[in-house]
């Protein structure tokens with residue numbers, strides 16, 4: 518089984534509680550205006566990797582010391598077979614190693630559509646953040662990019678872990694973005710507030726760093 522991946526990182530601390538593995542799937546057919554992750558939109562066979570390799574990386578990079586796994590993108594549900602297999606692999610690791618991390622997934626599809634088309638995938642998740650990003654709605658709640666997006670616990674573990682955060686304000690925690698440099702690529706994790714990316718560009722420019730291509734801003 519192959520899965521198309523944009524990037525993966527550990528620890529991610531801005532997309533769910535605790536220290537998490539973050540996996541961004543490649544490919545999104547939704548195209549929300551104002552999306553800050555346009556680099557994840559294209560379907561790109563060059564981004565395919567064996568699922569077993571990704572699962573081995575998860576085990577190695579975290580050493581089993583993780584609070585959760587966050588799946589984002591791109592649109593994870595645009596690869597339903599690979600997404601289901603990834604969740605199965607993560608759940609098998611969790612059970613086999615006696616761990617208790619949670620599985621959180623973002624989606625730009627409405628919750629009702631996911632419940633209708635992918636109930637078997639929702640059954641594998643502990644929590645879901647569905648609905649498209651809406652650029653003219655404010656950043657209101659923690660880990661959600663626009664006020665229409667909800668945090669939906671889907672399991673007993675999900676209800677336990679996410680109960681304190683369902684209506685938490687966007688700035689409940691001390692930071693909302695992480696930045697990393699990978700070769701000539703500067704990338705971020707998290708939920709930028711309106712104007713954050715422009716402020717980041719200005720900071721880079723003030724330090725002599727020219728950004729040639731950006732995943733944010735209107736196409």
Ligand code: SF4
Nearest residue numbers: 545548549552591625
């Ligand atoms: S916000 Fe998410 S669902 Fe919307 S276009 Fe961007 S990657 Fe796709």
